[in-house]
Amino acid sequence: MSAKNRQIVLHILACVSFMSLPVIFMSRTEKTFFEMFNPLGIRVFVLYFLLLVYFYVNYFVLIPFLFFKRQYFSFAGIQIFIFLLIIILPNAFLHDLPRGKESFIGPLPPPSEKMLHGNGFPPPPTEGGDILTQEAFFFLLMLSFSLMLRISNRWKQTEKEKLNAELSYLKAQINPHFLFNTLNSIYALAIEKSDKTPEAVVKLSGMMRYVLSESSNEYVSLEKEISYIRSYIDLQSIRFEDTINLSFSISGTTFGKKIAPLILIPFIENAFKHGINAEEDSVIKIDISIVENMLKLYVFNNKVSIHLSEESKSGVGILNTSNRLQLLYAGAYELVINDEEKYYEAHLTIHL
Structure with missing residues (x-):
């Protein structure tokens, strides 16, 4: 497998693993088909998807064209705008999400005592502050990881270019050296006829x-x-x-x-x-x-x-x-x- 294909596979596995986090953190009771797809559960999956999109927009667009070109104010302003768009605004309307017996896919049983006290994932809407803190943490995690990964790749590319430049310089010195000495050998033969x-x-x-x-x-x-x-x-x-x-x-x-x-x-x-x-x-x-x-x-x-x-x-x-x-x-x-x-x-x- 080529390095490029290996990188694509790693990205796919990382995306699938990240999108699986909501299911992994849910309690066993909440992992029923209906509980996973109630309106709040759907919102969590949408949020995780948007965070992935944000990561790749950051990685492929914002960091190369703004951060690396030292347009730090523009970069910071866009980061704040995206944070408001996918984190703050949805939480402002969190209390409007239905939590009764109806959902997008049919009737739901009433929430259990265990679920109401926040032992599962995602937390009930009464814990909006905890939700905001958790989602802000994931947002900052995506920002930090995209920056570190991109900077690391750029550093490796710079080192590779430096290595190639040094090798080219060394070869440029070596090749004429060989030619000079070999021509001297043939010159000696020609003198001797x-x-x-x-x-x-x-x-x-x-x-x-x-x-x-x-x-x-x-x-x-x-x-x-x-x-x-x-x-x-x-x-x-x-x-x-x-x-x-x-x-x-x-x-x-x-x-x-x-x-x-x-x-x-x-x-x-x-x-x-x-x-x-x-x-x-x-x-x-x-x-x-x-x-x-x-x-x-x-x-x-x-x-x-x-x-x-x-x-x-x-x-x-x-x-x-x-x-x-x-x-x-x-x-x-x-x-x-x-x-x-x-x-x-x-x-x-x-x-x-």
Whole structure:
């Protein structure tokens, strides 16, 4: 069931439950067919129906178009008018309702001693003050509940929009970062006039297609994300060939699982960026394991002597990824980074 349909069902159940309150509060004696539908009983059911209408008018019209637009005086004036219309005026004419042996549906037996002393619901007309207090309470309850529910929904929507804006900003920073580094790899192949340049261009094309078509989604197929990582590692392997000691392994099944796009690649890219020097021992280990709904990523690289720009040294990719993890997997991930003098390793666990 979709979230929208679930919400509709909850509203229907809440309305039915509210309209059942008069019957629930009646005494057993008053729950006979005739007593439930005497004029005063009918008035109670009509009042409850009007309170429901008032709730939804408040929720869908008055709060969004008056309260949220800070037209507080207009909002308060309409609330007072509705209160007079459905609470005060009907109670002013309460003594005119018949309480004898005739009703809208036929003769009624005389009221019992128990009913006359207010042990049932609704109370007899002699207790008009109690009726007014009770109905005013329900009116204020509807007003308060509609305000709280609407404000809560608006707050959630605002938080969702803020989250989407932050994610869009982070992705906008990440995607050019990938493109820049990948083009550098192909540029190096072209300088060397390598026969592997066409293959590298094809892999880059597939990677960019993935970034353009999938990175805007909140979650993507884990199979596609792993395929993207394979392409990236293959591209780096083409460029560096035997100059690195590369270990890459994947275990577990990816079928039917989803993950946030481009959430793993920054750790792998960071290893290639900081762990490769043709004149030094360059070691990179990458291990991805999936067990049920848990994914574990382990990335290791030894640190080598390389020249990096100030922007590259800042580690913007890892920082942005940490922010995305907090936004998308708060409480459902664990990231441990060991940044030592001679090596760097990252342990990431995500509950998918």
